[in-house]
Structure formats: structure tokens, C-alpha cells
Amino acid sequence: MIHVQHLTKTYDDLQRGRFVAVDEVSFSVNRGEIFGLLGPNGAGKTTVLRILSTVLSPTSGIANVAGYDVVTDPAEVRRHIGFVSNNTAIYDRMTAWEMVEYFGRLHGMSASHLNERLETLFTQLRMNDFRDVPGAKMSTGMKQKVSIARAMVHDPPVLIFDEATLGLDVLVARNLLAVIRSLRDAGKCLIFSTHIMSEVERLCDRIAIMHRGKILDSGTLPELRDRHDEHDFEELFFGLLSRHEHADCEALQSHPDGLAPVDFTNPATSMEARS
């Protein structure tokens, strides 16, 4: 349902000049599958997912979602996806119910169908007790639930979650993961970005490890373990990352006059939280 080939995105940035945030990324996700995009801060996960949701346009490469190209048919792509990210906030002056209803109507759902769907969603996500609370008065967990309900209101075949568990307590996060699993069982195609390993281990069918805009490796968890001969996933992740850093440093040292847009000599920079 999602096919990404040689996707590249560059930003023009004052500090770093022309900055390659996503570099020739390719992967595909099938129906009934949860695909995990794992990477440290600034790896380019959000950028990939924003391109898939047509909010950003790719610099080059192809991204196809539910049979539609994100560049030529962005409107159709948006009809077939639900996008939840920590950048997609909810309106302060709208209640939970109004919010979800509004997006349902933007999807062109009929009133009766929409009402039915809202009732099921609100029950499924346990949102009935804050139906009429305006966004400004909700807690982070409530807001996240509303966002998820908003993304699922039109029952899209493709769901994109960008760090959906960010800021949620264990209870709500578990609940959310359960919802995601049930969506997979219902045959949806899910793509899920995070930097929390345990979530990936428990949830994802296939995983891609991203760093500095590149996919370092991808495959199912057992495949990855086999390939790198490392049972502990966290060790695997760090090993992969540091090997990549190392290769970059060497490349730089052998060609000192190659102007680097990123400070490769300090591998720690990209691991720090973005300010």
C-alpha cells in the first residue's frame, strides 16, 4: 500500500546550507503490516512521514500511497490516509466531538454514517467522558486520543503515526498500541515512527533503522538479529549507528577538502535532542 523509492528531501537552511534531510530512502509497506521507522532525533522520520501525508513535497524520488502518487494526486492520497503526529494539534476552541465530526465532514461523510462512526470510535477509544470538553482544557493523553480519532474517522486503509506515544503515560500508551495492533488485524497498512526500541520490538512486523536521512538497514526483527549477529535489539541499533558514524568520519578524513555540510567530526551532535 505504501511504496517509497529513492525518496530525497532537501531543506535550504541558513546554518547548514543545502541540507539533505532524507537521502534516497526506499521501502514498502503492505496491507496488514506495521512498519516501524526507528531513528534518533533529526534522522528524518518526520520528514518522510510528512511527505507521505503530502504536507511536504519530495525533492526527488517516488512515493506512492494506496495507489496514488503523492505529487500528482495529493488530494486522493489524503483521502486514503490518517496522519497523527505531534505536530498535528487539535483546535482549542472545539470540543472533542466537534473536532472529529468536522474532519469527518471534510472527508465528505454523510451525517448518519458519520454519527454512527463517531459513536463507535468514541467508545472504542474510551473518549465518551470528555466528549464535550474543549481542546484547550484537555490533557495530553486526551488530545492524543482525539487526534487518533480524527485520523481514523474515515476508516482509512493507511495510517501514519509519527511518535504517537510521545508524552503518554504507560496506561494510555499500552491502550494505543493495542488499538494499533487491532488495526493491523483489520488489514490496515500502518507506518509508525518512534525512537523507543521496546515499542518497536513489541509492535512492528518490519523495521527500518534511519540515521541522518538514510535507511541503514531494514527487515523483520529476526532478520536484523541474524544479519548483525546481535540478539539485543538496543545493542544492534547502537552498533549500526556508530558503525555508520565511523564510516562517515573516515570518508571525511581521507578527503579533507570535501566541504561537509554537517559536522561529522562530532558524532554526538545528532544524538542530542533538538532544541
Place this chain on the structure above:
Amino acid sequence: MNLTSQQKRKKARTAGRPRLSAIWLIYAREMRDQLRDRRTLFTIAILPILLYPLVGMLLLQIAQFTRQHPTSIVVVGTEFLTDAPPLLEGEKFAEGLADNNERLELIHYKWSDIASHSDVAEETSAWVRDGSFDLVIMVPPEFADSSLRGVDEKASVQLLYNVASDQSMVARDRVMTVLSAWRGSWIRDRLATSGVDMTMLDPFKLNDVDIAPERTREAAFWSKLLPFIMLVWAMTGAFYPAIDLVAGEKERGTLETLLCSPALRGEIVWGKLGAVTTFSMLTAILNAGSMLVTSTFVFGQIGLGGANAAMGSPPLAPMLWLLVALVPLSALFSALALAVAAMARSSKEGQYYLMPLMMVTLPLVLLPMLPGTTLSVGTSLIPVTGMFLLVRSLVEGQYATAIMYIPMVAFVTGLCLWMATRWARSQFDDESVLFGGGEQWELSMWVRHLWRDRQTAATPAQAFACGAIILVTLFFGKLAVTDVPTDFVGIAKLVSLPQFAMILFPAIMMALVLTTSVRKSLRIRMPHWTVLPLSVLVGFTLHPAYTLLARSVSYAYPISEEAALAMQPFVQQITDAPWVSIILLMALVPAICEELAFRGFIFGGLVRENGRFRAVVVTAIMFGISHGIVQQSICATFMGLMLGWVALRTGSVLPGILIHFTNNTMSVSMDRIMNSGWEGSQLLMHSTEAGPEYRPVWIIISTLMAVACLLYIASLRPAVDEAKADLVESDLEYIDPTKAIAVSM
């Protein structure tokens, strides 16, 4: 779900069209959202409803306060008014001297009363200075001596007043009338005693009658003030919702939610634009309405209305025209505000951005308030101002005039509206506008960025900067020139210096420093070879149409006599100088300098990132403004549009240089061709009092020929598509390590 790809494409295409239902949905949500916001409601509805009555009440209070304070006047030296007609009558001025004795408080003293204990002049000055009295009339002892009265300064009646006090100034005016009436009656007495016939003093009676119908008289005041109030409020009313609906939503993160919903960018823009326009109109109507109601009431109370009904209550029915005009203007302001607000990342930043917008639009609203500005061909073509003046004439009932200008005003307003909405639309398609920025700015970093990220052509920002530098230096350059030189060398300097130093130099410098290829950034490319001779032909055949345009422009906006007179020595020198040097100076130099700057460097920057339309329009406007004189600027802007279009079609600056050169050559050569005695010239032109002019037939034929040439040029495709050209062409070394090896070897 098993659709063929063709069916899918078809469905996808329909999905890309804006739907009315979605626009309405977004509009309704934005409206509801704003109405749930206490701040918006307060500024838009509550404030005007409360503000004007409060101010009105205050005014009433002040009015009552001033009414309780009649003007107080002291007369000193009453004992010396002996052999004159009576000035005073008890505690008042004499009958017939003052119109309204009631609001005067008059006290009088004998000179000796005061002189007995202090100096009169000092004492009375102190009274006026400390405000115990508004005015003192001093009749000095010498006044009593009738032989001194007419000649000696010392014998003159003195008025002591304080210019810093309004009350005192009012008192002075009133006393002046009283005294001149007094003097008149004195003269009349004297003449009567010497036996002059009194009717001789008044050869005729004067009676001025205002025949304007009641309605117009009141409308005249309101038709000036009310549109102004409404437009200012329409602007303010558009700003705050625009900031909240775009910058505010960006800040709160809800914009991205909307962008990843099935709503199209177009639907979002139209929905938001609708909401902002509604608020703009509501603010304007509520404010103007509240002001009308209050002022009617207050003026009635104070009594300023009534007899001299300059400010009576306004006639309501004609004011409805205002509402009609408010719709497009509100939409215009809203679209502009929306486009500007889109650049901001937060509400706070949005307010910084809207201030300059206000500064740009305010003069258009203020211009019609200047005395003597009336609806004419010229003013009707100025955006906002034209609409304002049109409404004014409608309100005043001058329907005949108004109808004549409706098409022009409607066209200009429509055009502006279209451009503004297009801009707003393009802002929402630009991801660097929606997601960009946020980083901190540092000079050294920026300079490094400029150098490190040099590209083959200018960036749009650099192009704008180049245009701004050129226009600003030209402006200051113009200020520096105080007098027009009278010899040819001086004129040659005057013309060529700005061309080289202020137009060409900045462009070349920026091309050298900020780009990697001077040739490409100035767009010096060889177009298809046929274009070059055709360009000369276009320049030649378009010149008649251009002169026609220039003449109509100077008819619509006549050149002032002083300006024409100041230009006289200049024109004289140009006519007398040798032909070749004139062509060099007036045709070759401007053609090369201006084209390289405007259709070269600036155009090349603006056309990128799909800015074809932007490149053509903005360079034309900059080119126009660079001409300094309004009439020339207008013609040059039209010329610039054509040149820009040719530049776009050919992808090169060369055709523009040729057209520009030929056109200017024709302009400076018409006289000489006419006088050369060449017979062919008679076919094309004939001489008139204002110099040689083209024959109408030739104007038509030549324009057709020019259009044919331009159509041919339109059919060509430029060798490189600059609009889609990649930003960086040669700077990718760091991605390809092999290249770095090659360099190091």
C-alpha cells in the same frame, strides 16, 4: 477497490478541484472559532458599540463644561471713552455691536482705579497670563485726546490676549468684531455729521445662498469621513483574524492538521479568506454604524447641527453605497493580510509583519481625503482611492459621473483582488512559507551562507534585494541632483551616471559576488537566431503604439507646467546634440543597463521556483518605478510587462535589449527622421504642433505587425526552463566523494 488506473486518474482529477461544500465547512468553522474567542468578539463587536457612545458622552460633558464658561473680558480706562460713540452699555457691549451678549462676561474699570495701586500694563498682563480673564481691552489716557488718537502709537487701544489659550483666542476674535463694528458706527456718525449720503457707503447688498439640496450638504461631510472610517476599520478588522487564522494556527500546530486532511489548499484559502473578509466587514459596519448613531445624537445635543447643518445626521439611504463598496475592499485587505500573515510563525510575529502592510495601504485611503481630489481618469485607476472616490460621488448623488467611472474602478479593483488572492493562494502552496524559518539569524552565518550557497542564478530574495537597492539609490541620487545642467556634457553625465552606477553596477556586483556564473545570472544566452532581427522589428513596430500610450497617459495625468519648464533645457540639448551621441546616450546605454539589471539579474532570480508571473509583473513594476516621473513610470510599466513576457519566452536578456534600444532610438529620432526630408517618413508620420506624430493607419498596421512578431516569439520554447531550474547546479561536491578525490589530485 479494483479500479483501473485510468478510472483512478479520473477520480483523482476531480478530487483536485475545490468543492463549495468544503469551503463552506471551513468557513463556518473559522467563523465559529473566532466567535468563541472572547478577544475577537470584544474588539469587533463590543468595543465599537461601547466606545463611540462613551466618547460621545465625554464630548457632551466637555461641551457642557465649556458652555458654563462664557468669555470673560475686562475693559480698562472707561473714563477715556468720552467723545466716542458708546462702546459699553452697563455691563455689556453697546446694543448692535455684539451678536450674542449673553455669552460674554464683561467687567470694566477706570484707569485710575488700577493706576492708584500698581502699574496698569503689568497688572492687566498678569490677569490674562494667569487666566483670570480671557482678554483685556486697554484704553490709555492718551486716547482721550482726540488730536493724538489717529496718529500716536501711545493712544492706540490695546488688546491683551494669550495665544496659548483657546478661550483667549476666541475672545479676541469676538472682540475684534465688536471693535470693528464700533469703528464702523463711529465712521458713519462722522460722515453723517459732515453731510455725506449714507447710501453711498453701501453700493450693493450681498446675500450668499447655498443652493445645494439639504441632502447633499450633509452628505458632503459624511461622504468624506465615513468611507475613511470604514476603510480604516475594514483594514484593522482584517488584520487580527488573519493573524489568528494563519500565524496563530501555525503556532498552535493546527494548520498541519488541516493540511493533511482532504481539504485542498485552495479550499482552505477560500474558507479562511471568507472568514477574514466577514470579520473585516463586520468591524467596519459596526464601527461606522455606532459612530453614526452616536454622532447624530451628540451633534444634535451640542447644537452644532440644525442651522448650519454641515454635520447634521447623515442621509442613510445613499450610505448603502458604502456597503456595496465595502465588499471588494474588505476582500482585498483580507487577501493581503492573509498572504502577509502566512509568512509569520506566530501571532506576535504576524503583528510585526502587518504594520508595514498598513503603512503601504494607508496612503491609498488617505489620498482621497486630500482637498481637491476628485474622480478622474487618473484617480479612478488608483486602487482603493478610485473606489473611495466613486463611492463619494454616489453618496453625493452625482450618478452621471459615477457611472462613467464604474468600469475602470471595477476593473482596477477586480485586478487587485485577483492578484491579492493569487498571492495568498501561492503562499499556501509554498512549504518554505508554511514550514520554514524558526532558526536564529546571525550576520556572520548569513554571510557565510550567501557565499557557500552561491548558485548559478540569483535567488528570488537576492533579486528583490537588487531591485530595492536600485530603486533606493535612484531615489537618493535624484535628491542629490539639484539643477539641470545646461550643456551636453552635463546632461550626458546626468543620464549615464545613474544608468551605470545605480542600475548596472548593483546588478553586476551582485552577479559577481552572489552567483557562480555572471553570464547565466544575467541571462546572457543566445535565443533562437530568428528572435534577434524580430526583436528589432518589434521595437520599431511597437513604437507607434507606445507613443499613443504615452500620449493617453499624459492626457490622463497631465504633466505639471513647472515640471515641463524644468525639463526645457534638457529637451533643448537633446534636440541640438549630434544624432549618434544621442542614440548612444538615450538608447544604447539605458537599453543595456536597464535590461541587464531588470530583465537580466532580477528577472532570473524572480522567475525561479515557478515564479513566471511574479517575474514578469514585479520586474515591470520595478522598471516603471525606476523612471521617476509618474507619467513615464506608467508607460514604462506597460513596456516592462511586454519586455518581461518576451524575456520569459526567449529565456534571454538579448531580445529585450534590442527591443528597448530600437524603441528608444525611435523616440529620440522622430524629429530628425521627419526633418531629414526622406519621403518615406511622410507615409508613416505627419507633423503636428506638438511635434511629429504617427499616422493612425500606420499605428494600426504597425501594432498588428508587432503582435504577429510577438505571436511568433510566443510559439518558441526557451532552451532552458528557468522557472523549474534546480537551485544548485554545481555545488553538490560534498555528496559525491569521487569528485573530491578528483579535485585533490
